Amino acid sequence: MTPARPSQQRLVVTDKREAIMAAALGLFVERGFYGTAVPEIAERAEVGAGTIYRYFESKEALVNELYRREKMRFAAHVLNEMPGGPARELFRTMWMKMAKFAGENLEGFVFLELHHHARYLDAESRALEQRMLDMFSQVTIAAQARGEVKAGPPRLLMGFVLGAFIGVIRCCLENDQPVPSADWKLAEQCAWEAIRA
Amino acid sequence: MTPARPSQQRLVVTDKREAIMAAALGLFVERGFYGTAVPEIAERAEVGAGTIYRYFESKEALVNELYRREKMRFAAHVLNEMPGGPARELFRTMWMKMAKFAGENLEGFVFLELHHHARYLDAESRALEQRMLDMFSQVTIAAQARGEVKAGPPRLLMGFVLGAFIGVIRCCLENDQPVPSADWKLAEQCAWEAIRA
DNA sequence: TTACACGGAATGAACATTCATTCCACGAAA
DNA sequence: TTTCGTGGAATGAATGTTCATTCCGTGTAA
Numbered sequence: 001m002t003p004a005r006p007s008q009q010r011l012v013v014t015d016k017r018e019a020i021m022a023a024a025l026g027l028f029v030e031r032g033f034y035g036t037a038v039p040e041i042a043e044r045a046e047v048g049a050g051t052i053y054r055y056f057e058s059k060e061a062l063v064n065e066l067y068r069r070e071k072m073r074f075a076a077h078v079l080n081e082m083p084g085g086p087a088r089e090l091f092r093t094m095w096m097k098m099a100k101f102a103g104e105n106l107e108g109f110v111f112l113e114l115h116h117h118a119r120y121l122d123a124e125s126r127a128l129e130q131r132m133l134d135m136f137s138q139v140t141i142a143a144q145a146r147g148e149v150k151a152g153p154p155r156l157l158m159g160f161v162l163g164a165f166i167g168v169i170r171c172c173l174e175n176d177q178p179v180p181s182a183d184w185k186l187a188e189q190c191a192w193e194a195i196r197a
Numbered sequence: 198m199t200p201a202r203p204s205q206q207r208l209v210v211t212d213k214r215e216a217i218m219a220a221a222l223g224l225f226v227e228r229g230f231y232g233t234a235v236p237e238i239a240e241r242a243e244v245g246a247g248t249i250y251r252y253f254e255s256k257e258a259l260v261n262e263l264y265r266r267e268k269m270r271f272a273a274h275v276l277n278e279m280p281g282g283p284a285r286e287l288f289r290t291m292w293m294k295m296a297k298f299a300g301e302n303l304e305g306f307v308f309l310e311l312h313h314h315a316r317y318l319d320a321e322s323r324a325l326e327q328r329m330l331d332m333f334s335q336v337t338i339a340a341q342a343r344g345e346v347k348a349g350p351p352r353l354l355m356g357f358v359l360g361a362f363i364g365v366i367r368c369c370l371e372n373d374q375p376v377p378s379a380d381w382k383l384a385e386q387c388a389w390e391a392i393r394a
Numbered sequence: 395t396t397a398c399a400c401g402g403a404a405t406g407a408a409c410a411t412t413c414a415t416t417c418c419a420c421g422a423a424a
Numbered sequence: 425t426t427t428c429g430t431g432g433a434a435t436g437a438a439t440g441t442t443c444a445t446t447c448c449g450t451g452t453a454a
Contacts, residue, residue: 039443047400050448059444164357168353171352174314174352183350
């Protein structure tokens, strides 16, 4: 599928692949999966329609690859180098990392949001999603055990916080504005007060 | 468009229209607008594909009518008979009314969520959305003025709270479970602590 | 000269919508 | 009571369009 070859060859190949993925990401965010035609993706990526099928087995394979890539980017960005220490610190760090990621890669974040649980995601994509949720769960449970976070179903608290985060993004998305830094801080304070014990 | 006639005749007509809307609501929630074929809607509604076009001008007109109907149901349910008094009371009442609505009409709620800001919504549908947001804004601003709710952009706080609400629903949706009453109460308490001054 | 990446026209499937036809309820005539 | 004519609701095969995918001629690098 991916034509493999060393050095230069490889670079050219990667460029087209990258262009296709970037174009698809943008269009899927704007119009959704079924609302986007493959030839449209080709046009935006400035490649022939057939070329897409040199790099991706199908439209579905493309959306799944995109999903996994963005999900892993997100995970790498947010979960790396988490501090130990009190839950308050940990929470602030996580929230702000998520905010940073969303700010730098808004399209990717919205894409993940939009395609969360879509029917065309395959088993591998779903498994990845599950693993990430489990990591968040563990952090939550640990903080609850230390009495720093409210008792209650961890998934509920996580859903609450993640939902609030998305709500903040969406509210600023409506004006095509990036979320101001002050707003992120306010929202973080709100979110912490929501869940702290 | 709607054939008018008294008594029985009228009832039959309404039944088909209703069947089509119910079928479309379910399918749009499951597969999205573009992911749903009109003949599929017809099949689930147990009518001929052509019949749909007796009642709705197009697929787009159908989704818009559905959107407005659900939006107004939501508004009627949530905004009626709001108490005066302290913001704490008002907030609890609103939250719980929203929870009740979502519990009784989950499909409708998810539909609104999914189609929020979709490109095929027409001007009228968008205007309706805007009006509702404005009403919430006014309530928020009033509570801020009385020092009961944190200062900050009203839209931000609303986005936060509504996002959190949706997050709670989504987290329970994943197990096909209705949200337990205790969880709604916990989430309400979290949400209030998030925004209270 | 070979091999292969590429573009974009070609293809067949699936779609939204239309329309010629069927079906049915009802009222009038016998 | 039965029969028949009529209007309009309902239908689903037919239509034209759009789509995902394939195919093939071209250009280019080795």
